[in-house]
Amino acid sequence: MNEEYKRALRKFYKNPSAMFGLILLIFFILIASFAPLLAPPQIPIDPEIENMESMINQLSETKDTSLIDDLTSSFSDYYDFTYGFYLDYADDVKKLEKALKNYQANKNEENLKKLIDELTPLTEDYVLDTSYLENIQNNLNDTKKFNSALKDLENGVKAFLSKATNAEKMKKELDEINSKNSSVDEFLPAAKKYFKDLKSNYIKDLHYDPYLMPIVTYENTPQPPSKEHPFGISNGRDIYYGVVWGTRTGFKIGLIVVITATIIGLFIGSISAYFGGWVDEVLMRITDIFMSIPFMLSAMVLTTVLGTGLDKVMIAMIVFGWMGSARLIRGNILQAKNDQYVLAAKALGVKDSKIIVKHILPNTIFPVLIQASMRIGSMVITAAVLSFLGVGAPQGYADWGSILNYARNWILGGTGGAFEYWYTIVYPGTAMVLFVLAWNLVGDALRDIFDPKLRG
Amino acid sequence: MKDPILKVNNLHTYFNTEDGEVRAVRGVSFEVHEGETLAIVGESGSGKSVTSLSIMRLLDENGRIAEGEILYKGRDISKIPEDDMRHIRGKEIAMIFQEPMTALNPVFTVGDQIIEMIMLHMGMDAKAARQRAIELLRKVGIPEPEKRVDQYPHELSGGMRQRAMIAMALSCNPKVLIADEPTTALDVTIQAQILELMKELQKEYGMAIIFITHDLGVVAEMSDKAAVMYAGKVVEYGDIVSIFKRPKNPYTWGLMQSIPKLNEEVERLMSIPGTVPNPRKFPKGCGFSNRCFLAKEKCKDEMPELIEVEPGHYSRCFYIDELVKEVEKSRVGEK
Ligand SMILES: Nc1ncnc2c1ncn2[C@@H]1O[C@H](COP(=O)(O)OP(=O)(O)OP(=O)(O)O)[C@@H](O)[C@H]1O
Ligand code: SF4
Ligand SMILES: [Mg+2]
Numbered sequence: 001m002n003e004e005y006k007r008a009l010r011k012f013y014k015n016p017s018a019m020f021g022l023i024l025l026i027f028f029i030l031i032a033s034f035a036p037l038l039a040p041p042q043i044p045i046d047p048e049i050e051n052m053e054s055m056i057n058q059l060s061e062t063k064d065t066s067l068i069d070d071l072t073s074s075f076s077d078y079y080d081f082t083y084g085f086y087l088d089y090a091d092d093v094k095k096l097e098k099a100l101k102n103y104q105a106n107k108n109e110e111n112l113k114k115l116i117d118e119l120t121p122l123t124e125d126y127v128l129d130t131s132y133l134e135n136i137q138n139n140l141n142d143t144k145k146f147n148s149a150l151k152d153l154e155n156g157v158k159a160f161l162s163k164a165t166n167a168e169k170m171k172k173e174l175d176e177i178n179s180k181n182s183s184v185d186e187f188l189p190a191a192k193k194y195f196k197d198l199k200s201n202y203i204k205d206l207h208y209d210p211y212l213m214p215i216v217t218y219e220n221t222p223q224p225p226s227k228e229h230p231f232g233i234s235n236g237r238d239i240y241y242g243v244v245w246g247t248r249t250g251f252k253i254g255l256i257v258v259i260t261a262t263i264i265g266l267f268i269g270s271i272s273a274y275f276g277g278w279v280d281e282v283l284m285r286i287t288d289i290f291m292s293i294p295f296m297l298s299a300m301v302l303t304t305v306l307g308t309g310l311d312k313v314m315i316a317m318i319v320f321g322w323m324g325s326a327r328l329i330r331g332n333i334l335q336a337k338n339d340q341y342v343l344a345a346k347a348l349g350v351k352d353s354k355i356i357v358k359h360i361l362p363n364t365i366f367p368v369l370i371q372a373s374m375r376i377g378s379m380v381i382t383a384a385v386l387s388f389l390g391v392g393a394p395q396g397y398a399d400w401g402s403i404l405n406y407a408r409n410w411i412l413g414g415t416g417g418a419f420e421y422w423y424t425i426v427y428p429g430t431a432m433v434l435f436v437l438a439w440n441l442v443g444d445a446l447r448d449i450f451d452p453k454l455r456g
Numbered sequence: 457m458k459d460p461i462l463k464v465n466n467l468h469t470y471f472n473t474e475d476g477e478v479r480a481v482r483g484v485s486f487e488v489h490e491g492e493t494l495a496i497v498g499e500s501g502s503g504k505s506v507t508s509l510s511i512m513r514l515l516d517e518n519g520r521i522a523e524g525e526i527l528y529k530g531r532d533i534s535k536i537p538e539d540d541m542r543h544i545r546g547k548e549i550a551m552i553f554q555e556p557m558t559a560l561n562p563v564f565t566v567g568d569q570i571i572e573m574i575m576l577h578m579g580m581d582a583k584a585a586r587q588r589a590i591e592l593l594r595k596v597g598i599p600e601p602e603k604r605v606d607q608y609p610h611e612l613s614g615g616m617r618q619r620a621m622i623a624m625a626l627s628c629n630p631k632v633l634i635a636d637e638p639t640t641a642l643d644v645t646i647q648a649q650i651l652e653l654m655k656e657l658q659k660e661y662g663m664a665i666i667f668i669t670h671d672l673g674v675v676a677e678m679s680d681k682a683a684v685m686y687a688g689k690v691v692e693y694g695d696i697v698s699i700f701k702r703p704k705n706p707y708t709w710g711l712m713q714s715i716p717k718l719n720e721e722v723e724r725l726m727s728i729p730g731t732v733p734n735p736r737k738f739p740k741g742c743g744f745s746n747r748c749f750l751a752k753e754k755c756k757d758e759m760p761e762l763i764e765v766e767p768g769h770y771s772r773c774f775y776i777d778e779l780v781k782e783v784e785k786s787r788v789g790e791k
Contacts, residue, residue, distance in 0.1 A: 340553050340555050340559045341558060341559055343514060343553065343559075344551075344552070344553055344621070344624075345561070346512075346514055346545070347512055347545055347546070347550065348545060348550055348573050348624065348625065349542050349543065349544070349545035349576065349577060350546075350572070350576065351542065359561050362564075363561070
């Protein structure tokens, strides 16, 4: 096997187009993995936090003890403002949780009244949203809605309590800092740790999505490449950022869609081939029906039904993308079943299950995997087309198709001359073409190496 | 005399097809002893492969053994459960096929496939099995077996692949080896080598060989006995010397005249006119009646029985005496 491995590699090295594809692919993988470094997401940071950060840095440089007081006071202020609230009401909410549990264990009038009694003051103090109370009171007669209101409340309480737990932890750390404010050496590590937790809590609560391309200008016309925005600006967003993070989107779409669709296809196709008869008939007719529906149309209809968004697009692409693999594996298995080595293996007493796993699958699955690897690239194009048609990724999502979509109005250039806005197309377009090319070349090379029928 | 190792008794094998039942084999009987070679001869479509696949119980899903018994060491294996049959396949009765190109799995090395068999039936560990695989490859005349064992089927020539296939079939010392036209796809010199090899291996291992071919010339070289098949039936059966010296069936005689002889001119080469009847509509009477030069009215309506014309020599024909005269006439002419 090792020998064979080496031989495969050697074959790969000797094939220039395969090498080129592989290098391209590695290049894309690197870009995708180092996206946060290549195009750092610009998280909007609270000035308060920035201030604290600079104080900490100053402290570690100058060891100026007067800064300790400043820092502890800003920590305390920030604490009161962000966390204190949760701790203040933690006990009340815990009582509410108990009442809720009691009611869920024993659903009677009395327990419900207790629950509402607990909930009312909390909503009045704006600790919990009034909608929790309203939804419960207004739906007393509608069991389904009532239950979902209870569920919402349960989640709300849980979220609150988890924040409270976190606040408690932060309080402990703060107390520790306050007890160490006599020396810089003791204070500094504790303060650094506290600040780190604080900042990560802040970012977490922000629900910041790095896949959103930052808006850098409110100017509508595209802006040509400049030092800060090397690929220019389209629709007010930085193209460079979109192209870099779009690499991740490309891999996400390609891999998830193709892997899922291929697994579904393999499953349906091999069941069809293995059982034959009416099972085969039914499954293949279903496959035919799916194949006869124009893909773009069906994907668009499905995304409109499910709602737009990248995940919906991927679902649509999976639902209408498994048939190729199903057909291919079915045909291959049917053919392999009649191949003489299967009969020969049977004639020498090999078990059926082993024949399937050892003799039929290896001979049938490679073409499917190779086809799948080639499709990964083209999936990105399909997703781009959907984005271009406006049913794909949401506004501002880092996705090559979306960036191209922004260019729609500028393709012909402005009054200044044709192709004035070339950068709105060339950068995302090149990325896409190279991505597709990379997968195709690698798929081709895989076929040359692994397809037993082309061996030798 | 010892009991035969394999005895086929009145075997009938039918296939269900869309246009009705195909009776591909309709009463075949023969027996082989240890160390003996039986040839099954006949034109394409006469049911040779179906007979051997019936013995192995590897018929297509639409086929079934409708009647008859297959006695291996006295035990009827035509009806035993599939699980028991699997232990017989490979270890007791092994089979090799016509197409060495496709009979080996292209994605595994030759060694892998032989080792698989050895481990399966002999319970050896991987290391010992590999050693044995190399030994077997050497035995079947493959040069540099240590290297070949790690090669893929496509890296071997056709003849070598067939040798590898034989090594695989021999890996578990089967008592019976069925070879279905093992040399048909190979060119003549390679063919001779493979036949030579099989004879040698038989001497060494003492197994019985059932050798299927449509080439009567090969039969003479290889076998002790022959069963000549036509249209799903055995039409002549006996030891090789009696059959060649004293053919008792017009079909066998026809086949013998179509063997090219080195000292004869090509134009004298005869072949039997016409083709094998379609098994969907075999004639009511003798299967050969539409092509037989001796056929009479009776042949079309009635099926001749297989009769013992001399001890151990059987033939299925109404007009054996007339044939014997014809044969004598032609042999005198030759001399
Ligand atoms: N699965 C099947 N379904 C229907 N008919 C079959 C099936 N398998 C074999 N037959 C029929 O059985 C008949 C005998 O076939 P068989 O393969 O035994 O011939 P053969 O003597 O081995 O010929 P050849 O020299 O070409 O190998 C053929 O006419 C074939 O049509
Ligand atoms: S029975 Fe008739 S047709 Fe058949 S072989 Fe004899 S002579 Fe020919
Ligand atoms: Mg055959």
